[in-house]
Amino acid sequence: MSTFGTLFRVTTYGESHCASVGCIVDGVPPGLKLTAAEIQVQLTRRRPGQSNLTTPRNEKDLVHIQSGVEHDTTLGTPIGLLVKNEDQRPHDYTETDLYPRPSHADYTYLTKYGIKASSGGGRSSARETIGRVAAGAIADLYLSQVHNIEIVAFVSSVGKISIPSTTISSTKEDEDHVDDVLNPEYIELLKTVTRAKVDEDVTRCPHEGTREAMKARIIRAKEANDSIGGTVTCVIRGLPAGLGEPVFDKFHAKLAHAMLSIPATKAFEVGSGFAGTEVPGSRHNDPFVLKENGGLTTSTNWSGGVQGGITNGEDVYFKIGFKSPATISQAQKTAQYDGTAGSLAARGRHDPCVVPRAVPIVESMAALVVMDQLMIQNARRATAAPLPAVTSLPPTMVLPPGSK
Numbered sequence: 001m002s003t004f005g006t007l008f009r010v011t012t013y014g015e016s017h018c019a020s021v022g023c024i025v026d027g028v029p030p031g032l033k034l035t036a037a038e039i040q041v042q043l044t045r046r047r048p049g050q051s052n053l054t055t056p057r058n059e060k061d062l063v064h065i066q067s068g069v070e071h072d073t074t075l076g077t078p079i080g081l082l083v084k085n086e087d088q089r090p091h092d093y094t095e096t097d098l099y100p101r102p103s104h105a106d107y108t109y110l111t112k113y114g115i116k117a118s119s120g121g122g123r124s125s126a127r128e129t130i131g132r133v134a135a136g137a138i139a140d141l142y143l144s145q146v147h148n149i150e151i152v153a154f155v156s157s158v159g160k161i162s163i164p165s166t167t168i169s170s171t172k173e174d175e176d177h178v179d180d181v182l183n184p185e186y187i188e189l190l191k192t193v194t195r196a197k198v199d200e201d202v203t204r205c206p207h208e209g210t211r212e213a214m215k216a217r218i219i220r221a222k223e224a225n226d227s228i229g230g231t232v233t234c235v236i237r238g239l240p241a242g243l244g245e246p247v248f249d250k251f252h253a254k255l256a257h258a259m260l261s262i263p264a265t266k267a268f269e270v271g272s273g274f275a276g277t278e279v280p281g282s283r284h285n286d287p288f289v290l291k292e293n294g295g296l297t298t299s300t301n302w303s304g305g306v307q308g309g310i311t312n313g314e315d316v317y318f319k320i321g322f323k324s325p326a327t328i329s330q331a332q333k334t335a336q337y338d339g340t341a342g343s344l345a346a347r348g349r350h351d352p353c354v355v356p357r358a359v360p361i362v363e364s365m366a367a368l369v370v371m372d373q374l375m376i377q378n379a380r381r382a383t384a385a386p387l388p389a390v391t392s393l394p395p396t397m398v399l400p401p402g403s404k
Helices: 036-046 090-097 106-113 126-147 184-192 208-223 251-260 273-278 355-384
Strands: 009-013 020-026 063-065 079-084 150-158 230-237 265-270 288-290 296-298 316-322 332-335 341-344
Touching: 009 126, 020 126, 036 063, 036 126, 036 355, 079 126, 126 150, 126 355, 150 208, 150 355, 184 230, 230 355, 251 265, 251 316, 251 355, 265 273, 316 355
Parallel strands: none
Antiparallel strands: 009 020, 020 079, 063 079, 150 230, 230 316, 265 316, 288 296, 332 341
16 A cells, blocks of 8 residues: 555655656644755655766656645645656666566566556656655654654665674574674664764765775676665664554564565564574663663663563664665566566666665654654543543552653
8 A cells, every 4th residue: 555654644656757756644743844945855865866876867856845834834734745757768668568677576566456657667666765755854853853853874784795783703502692782883873873974975874994895885786787785774762662552563563564665675673683583581681770860771772672562762773674676787587578588688777776875765764653653652641641540550550650
């Protein structure tokens, strides 16, 4: 389906080569100061043609607010957002009239609907994510202004080149000792990284010792008419405890849903992720300690800020794996739709690696999840607020006074 969210709902529309792409955003609180320029920031970070590491397709991706905003103020009614497609080249896709691109969505979309867009990737194109980013920019603005929530994503790997993160090195089956699941430098990066730091380099990797190698790896793939994958890591700071709707809409389950709906994604992990599976519980558990202002915090955060599917007030961090882009200009042996064997060397303008441009998409989808979950939790609390205080339960059944 093309709609995401429960109370903060986003419906995207458009294909790669249609007249425009965009979205309808429903559930935006009235009274939020909002301009097209504030939405444009994230769209500009996502747009093609940013550097020699991305597709040369030249789209300005200028957003036009169609409804729901007057005098730079949201009305509480649905907000329509439109971005024109201005640099389409349908003639670059004549080969795909005969051939489904290997590992692309051409074949599966045709088998599902019995019909497909005449050129480009249709709804499977990354052009569709423009609506997500525009809507996410609105959610991000509200979360930042009202709740001081900060969402920052960055490129953590390209191919086999990655920011050093884990400290686990032993391969012995009976060797359980490990100082930390993730190394201190990486944990500090998660605590301090900013979008400004991420945008210092075209790779969107904030680790100076890694990004030049990443850049060279992407260029090598591009020069070989090939592609390469990578990972994007995202951290959400300032979240309150209590977000998430067990059992099927747990906070990290909604994040996984959001992230794996992004084109080209293949993997998702939260907190220590797969590295945490190699560490015994005695080392992986996050002990509770008293905060200076009351309430509990944890001395470590291998859980990634989520326990039992509910946020615990710590930073939430997660990683998404993006495959190597399917459309490449290198000739590949494959078959036509009718089964005739042949060779396809796709034309068109495509990213040799999607992760630098995926960063704002990941941030935007995270913002949509947080906004929706926050509104659901606030609705629950507002509904319960008029009820009399609960005084008949044993003390062990309620949160202690002063806890936060």
